Amino acid sequence: MLLPGDPNRSRWIAETFLQDPVLYTDNRQLLGYTGTYKGVRVSVQTTGMGCPSAAIVTEEIIRLGARYLLRVGTLGASHPSVRPADLVIAQASVPNDGTTRQFFGGAPYAPIASYQILEASVQAARNTRIKHHIGLIMTEDAFYASTPEHARLWAARGVLGFEMEASAIFTVAAMHGVHAGCMAIASNNIGDPEFVDPAILRQGVQSMIEVALEAFCLIHQEAGNE
Numbered sequence: 001m002l003l004p005g006d007p008n009r010s011r012w013i014a015e016t017f018l019q020d021p022v023l024y025t026d027n028r029q030l031l032g033y034t035g036t037y038k039g040v041r042v043s044v045q046t047t048g049m050g051c052p053s054a055a056i057v058t059e060e061i062i063r064l065g066a067r068y069l070l071r072v073g074t075l076g077a078s079h080p081s082v083r084p085a086d087l088v089i090a091q092a093s094v095p096n097d098g099t100t101r102q103f104f105g106g107a108p109y110a111p112i113a114s115y116q117i118l119e120a121s122v123q124a125a126r127n128t129r130i131k132h133h134i135g136l137i138m139t140e141d142a143f144y145a146s147t148p149e150h151a152r153l154w155a156a157r158g159v160l161g162f163e164m165e166a167s168a169i170f171t172v173a174a175m176h177g178v179h180a181g182c183m184a185i186a187s188n189n190i191g192d193p194e195f196v197d198p199a200i201l202r203q204g205v206q207s208m209i210e211v212a213l214e215a216f217c218l219i220h221q222e223a224g225n226e
């Protein structure tokens with residue numbers, strides 16, 4: 001299942017890439033579609049913005065049977081190596097958010113991507129020859145609180161970019177023993193109000209979705225070979 005934050009991205013993915021897409025929910029405008037890609041059943045479920053919304057959606061889709069969850073989002077680049085419209089594949093996310101803090105009561109915890117999804121995502125990016133970065137990201141709550149100084153501090157600790165849902169998705173998935181991953185396109189630099197040109201961002205998002213769907217085909221193949 002693909003997990004965009006933005007309902008318009010969900011609709012666009014379903015209408016552009018899936019065969020016979022069916023809208024199965026529009027509750028709170030968190031649009032959810034199901035269809036097939038190259039014969040593989042794929043669903044797309046909007047998470048909304050931020051960890052509280054993403055944690056609820058993740059919990060409920062797992063209860064409904066989802067087992068492979070891949071966030072397909074945007075992020076603000078913090079590391080100088082990440083240029084606007086670049087693809088970042090997350091190994092883990094620093095949980096700088098209130099939702100995971102509530103889950104763990106302040107105890108240290110490292111929300112990480114499922115290795116199976118991470119490996120398939122990297123393989124798919126290589127197969128499709130899409131430039132990508134692999135590494136640590138950070139999940140935060142307050143979009144407008146981040147500054148270039150904040151970005152430099154976390155870049156020095158290896159953080160490639162900031163977004164707002166991955167730590168909750170990784171955590172809830174881990175608590176249920178299911179697989180979760182995250183990839184995201186850099187829409188801007190942290191603390192910079194200038195976003196990448198919309199046409200270039202759209203191209204980046206399109207490439208990311210191609211990588212994500214190919215990753216699902218690889219996971220499906222592997223499951224068939226087990």
Ligand SMILES: O=P(O)(O)O[C@H]1O[C@H](CO)[C@@H](O)[C@H]1O
Nearest residue numbers: 004005006049073074163164
């Ligand atoms: O583009 P999406 O997937 O929504 O992701 C990013 O964009 C939103 C902020 O603009 C947050 O949800 C953040 O995580």
Ligand SMILES: O=c1cc[nH]c(=O)[nH]1
Nearest residue numbers: 074075076162163164
């Ligand atoms: O969370 C996010 C997502 C995109 N860009 C940002 O600056 N922050």
